[in-house]
Amino acid sequence: MTGRGDQSVSLDLLKQKMANFAKERDWDQFHSPRNLLLALVGEVGELSEIFQWKGEVPKGLPDWKEEEKVHLGEELSDVLLYLVRLSDICGIDLGKAALRKVELNAIKYPASSNTNDGIAHTS
Numbered sequence: 001m002t003g004r005g006d007q008s009v010s011l012d013l014l015k016q017k018m019a020n021f022a023k024e025r026d027w028d029q030f031h032s033p034r035n036l037l038l039a040l041v042g043e044v045g046e047l048s049e050i051f052q053w054k055g056e057v058p059k060g061l062p063d064w065k066e067e068e069k070v071h072l073g074e075e076l077s078d079v080l081l082y083l084v085r086l087s088d089i090c091g092i093d094l095g096k097a098a099l100r101k102v103e104l105n106a107i108k109y110p111a112s113s114n115t116n117d118g119i120a121h122t123s
């Protein structure tokens, strides 16, 4: 494993690493918006398979084997990496866009509207 320990990982670092990865393999030609979107959806499918047929699972996944958690981390990473790459190729600053969206969400769903019934009020 080549993890970065306690260091925080920025979207910018992941963007740069994906750009280098593609460049070194001459894969920029394959990393078109549509191809990346399809790859992303495929990885979401692989992520879903991990939870498929398990029913609801408790937070923190206390009963999962270590290898299952490692696998989950890999599939979550594939989704993130393709999302970061897709955003980059489309010229979207994902970090900025996500922060803006969090702000928009807070306006749309003010904390005072929380009825504590566990149901998201979407209209």
Ligand SMILES: Nc1ccn([C@H]2C[C@H](O)[C@@H](COP(=O)(O)OP(=O)(O)OP(=O)(O)O)O2)c(=O)n1
Pocket: 021, 027, 030, 046, 077, 078, 081, 082
């Ligand atoms: N043209 C490609 C192919 C792969 N990757 C990178 C991004 C993903 O993080 C990972 C995806 O690799 P695989 O297609 O081999 O998918 P998996 O790792 O999920 O393997 P498998 O489908 O065998 O489980 O590699 C990429 O950037 N561009």
